Amino acid sequence: MKLTILGCYAATPRTITNPTSQVLEIKNRLFLIDCGEGTQVQLRKNKIKFSKINHIFISHLHGDHLYGLIGTVSTFSLLGRTTDLHIYGPKGIKELILLQLKLTESWTTYSLFFHELESKESEIIFEDKKVVVKTIPLKHRVYTNGYLFTEKPDERKLNVEAVERHNIHVAYYQKIKNGGDITLDDGTVIENEKLTFDPIPPKSYAFCSDTVYNENIIPIIENVDVLYHESTFLESEAILAEKTLHSTAKEAATIALKANAKQLVLGHYSTRYEGIDPFKEEAETVFPNVLLGDDGVSFEF
Amino acid sequence: MKLTILGCYAATPRTITNPTSQVLEIKNRLFLIDCGEGTQVQLRKNKIKFSKINHIFISHLHGDHLYGLIGTVSTFSLLGRTTDLHIYGPKGIKELILLQLKLTESWTTYSLFFHELESKESEIIFEDKKVVVKTIPLKHRVYTNGYLFTEKPDERKLNVEAVERHNIHVAYYQKIKNGGDITLDDGTVIENEKLTFDPIPPKSYAFCSDTVYNENIIPIIENVDVLYHESTFLESEAILAEKTLHSTAKEAATIALKANAKQLVLGHYSTRYEGIDPFKEEAETVFPNVLLGDDGVSFEF
Numbered sequence: 001m002k003l004t005i006l007g008c009y010a011a012t013p014r015t016i017t018n019p020t021s022q023v024l025e026i027k028n029r030l031f032l033i034d035c036g037e038g039t040q041v042q043l044r045k046n047k048i049k050f051s052k053i054n055h056i057f058i059s060h061l062h063g064d065h066l067y068g069l070i071g072t073v074s075t076f077s078l079l080g081r082t083t084d085l086h087i088y089g090p091k092g093i094k095e096l097i098l099l100q101l102k103l104t105e106s107w108t109t110y111s112l113f114f115h116e117l118e119s120k121e122s123e124i125i126f127e128d129k130k131v132v133v134k135t136i137p138l139k140h141r142v143y144t145n146g147y148l149f150t151e152k153p154d155e156r157k158l159n160v161e162a163v164e165r166h167n168i169h170v171a172y173y174q175k176i177k178n179g180g181d182i183t184l185d186d187g188t189v190i191e192n193e194k195l196t197f198d199p200i201p202p203k204s205y206a207f208c209s210d211t212v213y214n215e216n217i218i219p220i221i222e223n224v225d226v227l228y229h230e231s232t233f234l235e236s237e238a239i240l241a242e243k244t245l246h247s248t249a250k251e252a253a254t255i256a257l258k259a260n261a262k263q264l265v266l267g268h269y270s271t272r273y274e275g276i277d278p279f280k281e282e283a284e285t286v287f288p289n290v291l292l293g294d295d296g297v298s299f300e301f
Numbered sequence: 302m303k304l305t306i307l308g309c310y311a312a313t314p315r316t317i318t319n320p321t322s323q324v325l326e327i328k329n330r331l332f333l334i335d336c337g338e339g340t341q342v343q344l345r346k347n348k349i350k351f352s353k354i355n356h357i358f359i360s361h362l363h364g365d366h367l368y369g370l371i372g373t374v375s376t377f378s379l380l381g382r383t384t385d386l387h388i389y390g391p392k393g394i395k396e397l398i399l400l401q402l403k404l405t406e407s408w409t410t411y412s413l414f415f416h417e418l419e420s421k422e423s424e425i426i427f428e429d430k431k432v433v434v435k436t437i438p439l440k441h442r443v444y445t446n447g448y449l450f451t452e453k454p455d456e457r458k459l460n461v462e463a464v465e466r467h468n469i470h471v472a473y474y475q476k477i478k479n480g481g482d483i484t485l486d487d488g489t490v491i492e493n494e495k496l497t498f499d500p501i502p503p504k505s506y507a508f509c510s511d512t513v514y515n516e517n518i519i520p521i522i523e524n525v526d527v528l529y530h531e532s533t534f535l536e537s538e539a540i541l542a543e544k545t546l547h548s549t550a551k552e553a554a555t556i557a558l559k560a561n562a563k564q565l566v567l568g569h570y571s572t573r574y575e576g577i578d579p580f581k582e583e584a585e586t587v588f589p590n591v592l593l594g595d596d597g598v599s600f601e602f
Contacts (some may be wrong), residue, residue, distance in 0.1 A: 012376040015345050037372040038339055044316050045426045061404040063375045067368075071338040074364045075313040091406045100399060103362040105443050142406050 001026050001151075001203045001301045003226065006042035008267030008293040010210075010232050010246075011064055013037050018295045019064035020268060022228070023048055024205055026149055027099050032056045032072075033147060039068035040075050046296060049132035050076060051083065057124060057133070058089030059209060060144035061096075069093075070100045073108065081110045088115040088125055088133075090143045117145055122220050136220050138211035140245045148221060154199035155179075162195050169239035203301060206261075209268045212242060213251040218259045226301050227261040228293065230268035231279050237270075249279040253286035263301065267293035302327045302504045302602045307343035309568030309594040311511075311533050311547075312365055312405065319596050320365035321569060323529070324349055325506055327450055328431035331596040333357045333373075334448060334508050337403050340369035341376050341436060347597060352384065356427060358434070359390030360510060361445035362397075363401045370394075371401045374409065380572075389416040389426055391444045402579075418446055423521050437521050439512035443547045447509035451523060455500035456480075463496050504602060507562075510569045511542060519560045527602050528562040529594065531569035532580050538571075550580040554587035564602065568594035 002025040019036025023043070030052040032039075043050060056072075057245025059065055069087070076085065085108070089091060094114035101107060115125055117135060126133035129152065136146030155177040161174070168182055168190075176182060182190045206221040209230035221227060232246035241248050247255075249266060256264035265285055266279050273279075276292055283290040291299060305324040306365065308319025320337025320577070324344070331353040333340075334503060357373075360366050370388070386409075388394060395415035402408060416426060418436060427434035430453070437447030456478040469483055469491075477483060483491045507522040510531035522528060533547035542549050548556075550567060557565040567580050567590055574580075577593055584591040592600060 013339075013342050013372065015342055021510060037369065038314075038342065041316055041339065062370055062386050063401075063405060067372045067375075067401075069365055070340065071314070071368045074368075078312055090404075095402055096404060099397055100364075100368075103391075103397060297545055 001205060001226070002298060003050065003205065003228070003301070004046055004298040005267065005293045005295060006046060007036055007295050008269065010268050010270050012065075012271070014271065017271060018042055019067075020059075020209060021065075021068065022207070023053070024149055024207075025204065026203070027151055029055070029128075029131055031133075031149065034065040034209070035067075035069040035072055036064045037067040037071075040072045042295070043072075043295065045112075050071040050079060051081065054083060055086045056088070057207075058087065058093060059138070059146060059207070060140060060142050061090050061092055062142065062167075062210070065210075066093075069190075070097055073097060073112070074104070074106075076110065076203055077106070077108045080229050081108075084111045084113060084188065086113045086115060087127075088147075089117065090145070091116040091118050093247070105119065114210045118143075122148075132292070135277055136206060136217050138208060138217065139214045140210045140212065144210060145205060145281055146211070146217070148206045148224070151202035153202050156192070156196035156199055159195050166190055166195075168195070205301075208255075210246060212245040213247050213255070215255070215258065218255065219253060221255075221259045221261065224259060224261050226265060226299075227256050228265040228267060229255055231266045232268050232270050234273070234278055234282055249282040250286055253283035253290065256283075257273065257287045261287075263289045263291065265291045265293045265299065302508060302527070303599060304506065304529070304566070304602070305347055305349065305599045306596060307340055307347060308337050308569065308596050309570065310596070311569050311571050313572070314365075315572065316318045318572060319343055321360075321369075321510060322369065323508070324354070325450055325508075327504070327506065328329040328452055330356070330429075330432055332434075332450065335360055335366040335510070336370040336373055337365045338368040338372075341373045343596070344373075347599075351380060352382065354386075355384060356387045357389070358392060358448050358508075359388065360439070360447060360508070361441060362393055363443065366511075367394075368403055371398055374398060374402075374413070375405070375407075376421075378407070378409045382409075385412045385414060387414045387427075388417060389448075390418065392417045392419050398409070403426055416500070418598050423449075435521065437484050437507060437518050439469065439509060439518065440515045441511045441513065445511060447507060447512070447518070449505065449507045449525065451505040452503035452520075454503045457493070457497035457500055460496050467491055467496075469496070492538075506602075509556075511547060513546040514548050514556070516556070516559065519556065522560045522562070525562050526558060527564045527566060527600075528557050528560065529566040529568060530556055532567045532584065533569050533571050535574070535579055535583055554584035554591065557584075557588045562588075564590045564592065566592045566594045566600065573598060
């Protein structure tokens with residue numbers, strides 16, 4: 001699982017910082033999460049293949065998470081894309097993109113599918129053989145969802161030496177990998193754990209931005225491997241955080257702790273601060289495993 | 302008169318090139334012309350004060366001339382702007398910006414005025430004491446206008462030595478600066494040209510992008526000081542230029558020649574070419590005074 005932060009600063013794009021966008025690579029799928037202005041250039045800078053992105057998840061319709069979407073959708077067309085593209089986001093996103101395409105008097109070279117979200121409850125919005133994506137309802141000034149990406153468990157790994165020792169026919173291998181026991185011709189039952197090894201445990205990633213401190217999300221993201229939680233402010237601006245429905249670094253860390261996350265990644269920093277190290281320091285007073293998100297940084301988990 | 306090219310490459314923004322946007326400083330007014338994705342960052346890079354821009358002119362609703370507008374409008378708000386902002390562009394631009402603001406559930410901190418254009422004839426769309434702006438109807442795949450910015454003539458400069466020699470009272474100075482002759486007490490008429498110097502001749506700038514080669518614009522831009530004319534292609538791609546309703550460098554130069562422009566600035570280069578020097582070379586076979594527009598380049602005229 002690899003997370004590439006294309007941008008993780010709040011509000012306006014600047015010469016040195018980019019608004020929110022990130023790419024999650026999970027089970028060989030590339031998911032684009034949020035799409036602030038300049039995302040397509042950040043994708044190029046980070047050498048991410050446009051053609052590998054088939055699903056885009058937009059948390060909410062504030063500009064710093066959205067205004068790069070139409071440019072990305074248009075550029076995919078200019079590059080002659082033919083593969084379907086799926087866009088998940090709040091109701092209204094379809095009208096907006098379609099109006100822009102209509103005014104351009106053009107259409108995409110590929111099929112564009114919108115999955116508009118309205119529910120205030122967590123729901124599964126994407127599922128294939130290897131990955132499930134659920135919404136994480138967040139509390140912000142407009143309707144906002146985070147997204148939880150979870151790998152499905154792999155099948156068990158065959159213990160080739162054990163299987164051959166028991167002369168088990170290849171026809172039974174899939175049954176074994178699915179977790180089944182085997183009865184030999186003499187009636188002996190060989191338990192599955194003697195014929196297999198544990199698979200690599202499935203991983204999970206939760207993207208939570210933008211949101212005020214909200215313990216309601218804890219049951220949804222419990223035990224997540226990696227939690228990206230917005231930290232627009234430091235505790236010195238806690239009142240401002242509450243007023244604007246954002247979080248502080250300490251609050252992000254508190255959610256990570258209470259949700260039993262393994263790793264916290266911070267981001268969505270207000271550009272009022274000179275540097276971002278104080279965010280890590282503040283979060284570490286509550287939770288030990290803190291990584292600082294930053295534009296162009298990748299993490300492998 | 303100063304022209305700053307923020308971006309002048311066709312189609313998609315890339316890591317090293319920007320889509321169309323430029324700032325014209327004329328008579329101490331700053332006009333923003335077109336607004337491709339990333340314009341607000343280019344404004345910052347070029348140290349142009351956001352607060353000095355009160356008028357934005359959009360040529361057409363293709364993304365590479367438009368997709369930075371909503372971000373720019375939003376950032377002006379985030380910076381607490383209170384001065385009116387006027388946006389000129391094709392019909393549809395108001396609906397698009399208002400829909401985006403509605404979805405954001407926010408409004409601008411300043412008054413936003415839309416001047417939607419539909420006419421296929423050249424028309425005056427802005428006029429104040431010092432500058433007039435007219436549309437230049439262009440031929441492209443969607444409804445498109447170029448813009449002609451013309452300084453109004455300054456009043457004549459007082460020849461202080463002459464005025465004092467004739468003992469002319471200060472009450473008559475404005476009449477003289479307006480071009481009037483003076484009758485002295487003894488009945489002698491002093492002609493205006495003996496009391497004044499010529500003012501600095503008014504300058505003009507024509508922005509023509511995007512368009513196919515179109516001689517209909519020549520009467521509108523005749524004798525212009527500076528003509529920015531798109532040159533998406535070289536003559537080797539002349540057929541493609543005609544098909545996509547764009548121009549070649551040679552065609553841009555031909556328009557400059559026939560319109561008796563003093564200076565031609567090229568831009569809107571297709572990103573298919575390795576470098577832009579061949580555009581200048583090709584244009585110079587037809588017209589001598591060619592400047593290569595490029596991102597971040599400023600010209601003073």
